[in-house]
Amino acid sequence: MDVFKCVSTLRSVRSFISKEVPADIIMKVMESGRLAPSAHNDQPWEFILIKDKKVLKKLEQFCISGRFVSEAGFAVVILTDKSSKWFQIDPTRAAQNMALTAWSLDLGTCWIGRLDAEGLMSLLNIPQKWQVLTVLPFGYFDKSYIGTTKFRKSPEQVFHLDGYGVEL
Numbered sequence: 001m002d003v004f005k006c007v008s009t010l011r012s013v014r015s016f017i018s019k020e021v022p023a024d025i026i027m028k029v030m031e032s033g034r035l036a037p038s039a040h041n042d043q044p045w046e047f048i049l050i051k052d053k054k055v056l057k058k059l060e061q062f063c064i065s066g067r068f069v070s071e072a073g074f075a076v077v078i079l080t081d082k083s084s085k086w087f088q089i090d091p092t093r094a095a096q097n098m099a100l101t102a103w104s105l106d107l108g109t110c111w112i113g114r115l116d117a118e119g120l121m122s123l124l125n126i127p128q129k130w131q132v133l134t135v136l137p138f139g140y141f142d143k144s145y146i147g148t149t150k151f152r153k154s155p156e157q158v159f160h161l162d163g164y165g166v167e168l
């Protein structure tokens with residue numbers, strides 16, 4: 001898929017169909033996170049791939065604003081190194097890479113912002129040096145679902161030319 005088409009059509013998906021995601025597709029999504037750029041090339045991240053349906057079901061209780069994680073074909077728990085100055089920015093770029101790669105392969109995802117992080121750390125045996133940035137559930141979805149979300153501010157609202165307040 002053309003990059004701009006991917007960026008401009010990407011939507012959050014909060015409901016998934018029960019179609020298995022092939023292993024090579026899962027690895028492409030994982031790789032697109034690993035290959036993201038980071039400040040000083042520090043790569044202050046690690047990724048936990050969750051494929052086991054029983055574990056996906058257990059994640060549900062800790063993903064407060066994303067209970068739909070239990071429906072996903074797989075999920076990725078993105079860990080960020082709290083000691084990095086760029087601990088929120090770098091892994092977020094990895095997350096966006098993963099979302100866009102997934103979208104280009106017909107998979108949807110949604111950033112889950114409200115988590116019971118302590119519960120997740122304990123469930124998944126995550127060492128304390130890490131912070132859970134987000135959980136991204138991935139899966140195939142019913143395409144008629146798309147188009148129901150709000151769209152973006154207009155160019156007039158957000159673009160300026162050669163200085164603030166001048167219309168582009």
Ligand SMILES: Cc1cc2nc3c(=O)[nH]c(=O)nc-3n(C[C@H](O)[C@H](O)[C@H](O)COP(=O)(O)O)c2cc1C
Pocket residue numbers: 010011012013014065066110111112113114149150
């Ligand atoms: C940092 C961040 C946190 C978000 N947290 C949640 C969340 O907890 N639950 C949820 O359903 N969607 C969450 N979203 C998805 C946004 O609600 C969504 O991106 C926005 O409404 C625009 O819709 P779209 O992605 O379909 O274009 C989050 C998105 C971002 C970038």
